[in-house]
Amino acid sequence: MGNKARIPDSENPRVVIVGGGFAGIELAKSLNGVNVQVVLIDKTNHHTFQPLLYQVSTAGLEAESIVYPFRKIFDEQPNFFFRLAQVISVDTQTQVVETSIGFLRYDYLVIATGATTNFYGNKEIEKNSIPIKNIIDALSLRNTILSNFEKALQIEDDEQLNSLIDFVIVGGGPTGVELAGALSELRKHVFPNDYKELDFLKMDIHIIQSGPRILNGMSEEASLKALQFLENLNVKVWLNRRVESYDGYTVVLDSGEKLITRTLIWAAGVSGAPIEGLDKKCILKGSRIQVDEYSKVVGYTNIFAIGDIAAMVTPDNPQGHPMMAQPAIQQGRLLGENLTCILTGKPLKPFHYKDQGSMATIGRHRAVADLKINKKEYKMQGWFAWFIWMFVHLISIIGFRNRLFVFLNWIWSYISYDKGIRLIIGNPKSNKPVEEEVPKALN
């Protein structure tokens, strides 16, 4: 056995939480004041507010407003320890996690590793498309979008030009829909001013959706209205289509149609990101970990899973809960209480998901929201839904400073019709000089 990760000694049992997404931080918070040592492991040093990643990609928000350092969140929680590390595997016999900074003993292990982009095994698409799952993805996409327009100024050929200024989004869930809305705002209000030499009637935005409707986690009304909003914004929605192949230039759909773009944004699916060393039997379809109603991983007594990674399969809920922030937050909070019950010998409370509904925004003044308040459903679309969307997202952001900066950015964009952060910083997925990348035929 190699070196040990250094964590201060403690008389209290150690809870190791792997992953600082919504579930992980909610659990860590709810263990404040409890007689345990909390060790949070993450491969970044910050929590990411994933619902707003698309606004970072489209120059509306700076990355720094939607990510927040873990150490700052838990500043005043004495039983909390953070380690920047990657988990390699777990040995459930000896109760040790192997990480990039050494071995770490646990009394209770909580897997909150979330989800990763699912390319359904298509390596070609994985190589050529851009996911939008973390902050680096989001910044890469921003760099790519902006670089495309800079390059487009040098192009004469119509097809080549369109390959740079057309965007294809795969996936008609909230991320795909919100991203399409934001891109169409850039097309309408921002880019024509920046790139006066280009004809923005030529810029196309496509959404490819495998099923018969977009936002299929929401009500029929919401789906239809969102589709109408997108069509009003001149976004082309392709329903009942799947991407067969993408070589970095031509998107081939299963219906035989072809689209030309250098920017395929993959917002189509996620799968769990489980840890090596767990019994294969507890890993379900989509790589999620099967847990019971106490978030306990099936077959173990001191290993738990919460958030996107956990599939809490019950007769009511054969697929587990939706892979979204709300179930993650609620599971994290309840597991905190249940761990306290375990330590004090009290009976555990089973998890009941309190669905508060969901929502998506599609550009300025337009959103759809299905809200559930006290078991009553409220469906709304348009202006008022848009206000609710903004309010709910603002209060969910961690930290007063970030909340203020997001709010100011929104006010600013609203008044000026502008997105100020049109910056190419660092290495986009394709920030090579034009001549290296544009096919030779062009020159």
Next chain:
Amino acid sequence: MGNKARIPDSENPRVVIVGGGFAGIELAKSLNGVNVQVVLIDKTNHHTFQPLLYQVSTAGLEAESIVYPFRKIFDEQPNFFFRLAQVISVDTQTQVVETSIGFLRYDYLVIATGATTNFYGNKEIEKNSIPIKNIIDALSLRNTILSNFEKALQIEDDEQLNSLIDFVIVGGGPTGVELAGALSELRKHVFPNDYKELDFLKMDIHIIQSGPRILNGMSEEASLKALQFLENLNVKVWLNRRVESYDGYTVVLDSGEKLITRTLIWAAGVSGAPIEGLDKKCILKGSRIQVDEYSKVVGYTNIFAIGDIAAMVTPDNPQGHPMMAQPAIQQGRLLGENLTCILTGKPLKPFHYKDQGSMATIGRHRAVADLKINKKEYKMQGWFAWFIWMFVHLISIIGFRNRLFVFLNWIWSYISYDKGIRLIIGNPKSNKPVEEEVPKALN
């Protein structure tokens, strides 16, 4: 000859400006409304407010607040065109610039490429140290500083620990001094809260200065007071020392002393970044281009150089002007007027540098300022100088949005004693997991 860069045809003479620093954008602005076609070429899509780079490195400001897209600055200037490209060389006979996006004809060429970090030919130092000249450097340094502390938590050996948490800054100019001040604030107010397991009495900050005093472009009083401020903040200033070698771990000074650090920040010198193809005769010491008092490059009639790259050597001024924002801005503005004079056949005005003084801040409430107002000199140190420093920097930042965000960040930091942007995003110069990087002896 290869492909041509595509710029719309114009009847007016074309002014190609290479580089969008202070000099380049000031010139482009002053050509607004003049009958020329202005083409600005830069390898990034944004202007960088270099004086505040050190605050990005030390988690005080987000990158997005101090960089500003060129296209946004020149939004409403019809004769302005921007191209994201690198300049490869110039052919002064045919009046063509070769760039990464093709060849570009010019009538007037203005070289405003600024300065680059000068390692004085020491390849080992260049490889192992971190410069702080552009926004990528600044973000790399932020990532490195924060990663160091994360790694330090895993280290037992005292020397190894110090190699991670000690910082050596080479160069006692404004950048070095301001950076040391900001690091000492992090040490005092921020890091002890984040890394409660570390003993911050062990963290050392060093400045190495080759001459007998720091801030040697300023008055004796300012130098002495700045030294005193730094000593009060427990920054160790080594005067009359040069770095002989640095292997990434041990800094060897010419006096024989050794310092251990994994982070050597190189703020020691700059040299010009001239363009290939100019007559070697006009390139002076430090790779600056010799120009006359009209910013015309010696030996040419339609090539100019302004800002850091230009050495306007006169009997009064045998070294050229200081490589700072003020001369760059003033030269850019005057050249705009003089180009208009050339086009209309009016006599040109020679450049006279209006020195407004200089200043540097050293942490909270402390700054030194030598101001020149109407040829009178005002020297001040302390609180009032600190207010003036903030005021002058705030009004110099481009764009209301950036100014507001910098101001809010400063207010926030002032009230909370906090620096909120403690984020590791992307690839720092050394963001490898500890075990890959810490010498084997440790494990």
